[in-house]
Amino acid sequence: MRGLNLDGRTAVVTGGAGAIGAAICGDLASLGARVVVADIDEPAAARIAASLDGAAHLAVDLADPASIEAFCAWTGPVDILVHNAGVSIVEPFVTSDPENWDLMWRVNLRAPMLLTKLLLPGMVERGWGRLVFISSDGARAGSGGEGAYAATKAGLFGLAKTLAREAARGSVTSNVVCPGPTDTPMLRRVDAEKPGLVDKIARGIPLRRLGTPEDVAGLVAYLCTDRAAYVTGQVLSVSGGVTMH
Template identity: 55%
Template sequence: MGGGSVGRALVTGGAGDIGRAVARRLTAAGCEVIIADLDSDAAQQLADELGPTAAACHLDLGDPDSIDAAATAVLAGGTLSALVHCAGAAIVEPFLDSKPEHWDLMLRVNLRGPMLLTQRLLPTLQETASARVVFVSSDGARAGAAGEAAYAASKSGLFGFAKSLAREVARHDVTVNVVCPGPIEGRMVARTMADHPGNLDALQRAIPMKRLGQPEEVAALIAWLASPEASYITGQLISVSGGITMH
């Protein structure tokens, strides 16, 4: 995983925009990558593209049985040096119009599912020298965003989980960090802006860098956090947002 070290990594949501970029970057760095996604066909296509060091795995983070099956398959393949949580579910709607069943879906996929999967894989991570856990949350969860109250609630839950977990596993030389993408070009932004194209122009004007980010720009940070070079960084929330939100 960078720095000349070869590891084995699981990337959830690996067939998504950011997940694909992460899988490609880790593979290029010499890492064996397991691409886990709800879309099994897309995951397998990416694995075929990346070559013999990549594999695909079906994963539905909203289904505990699927999480258990995926964890069992991963553990059967050997040790794990990095767990990268890119998967997520987003339903954008004003809070007054939002539906509790949508809250439940996002809480299952964005928070409970990653917690369950991490719990299953943590023992092997703790046994691996300098293992890494990286969660992908959202800058909207960190700073708030209109229409994303329930989504932000589910994603911001990762903050407390990651920071607390980081304290528990530091003695095992395991780091845990959270990456918070801002507006990133891809399917999620396209989907949420489809009915309001004018909002996209307004959004880009509001970003100090005057453009959307690229999935590769998020993946670069994730891959670095998953590498030996980030050995003394843990429990941190790091935004990749073009400056639209600043600490």
């Protein structure tokens, strides 16, 4: 189909070794992009990169500005930047640890800001680019025990919309994707601690199932193509109908 080819484009996916990140890497690579799998877990990133044609990998500590700067110097020009990495620490807000707030702020919000600041100018100069921020439906609707996490992920909304305005004349789009309940190893670990929780969640979803990493990756891949060249500044949920706007 015309406009769905990413040949010649370089795509960076942070958190690329996780379940959703790996699915995003796979879809972008299948469309022809040269994918850079960025993750603090270098062995896992290497495994994902080895499974994709022409992919590369590099460890990056998103909590460390020096590591981010070194990463951007290594990648060279980047056309597609998918901010997928995130840290979630679940605890009631009134008893939460401000040190955990700081970690989530550094990884979930400051890191996307720093990465974009370093890589966006090249996109604008070349006249083409895609920014995709992976947030959370918890940031749109709130989520018990995730006050600080939701706050940092909600910050991506304002950042992405501002960048959509500032970078539009360089033909760079900027959008946010918010996964709803998604079947990942992290969710399964929670279910192991609280048996039946996943089934209960699934019953409350209009489509009566959890999302899959591939459900999220499909929307991200579309937003990175020329078919989505007129879509910018949007916050889109992939939630099976849990969140409707």
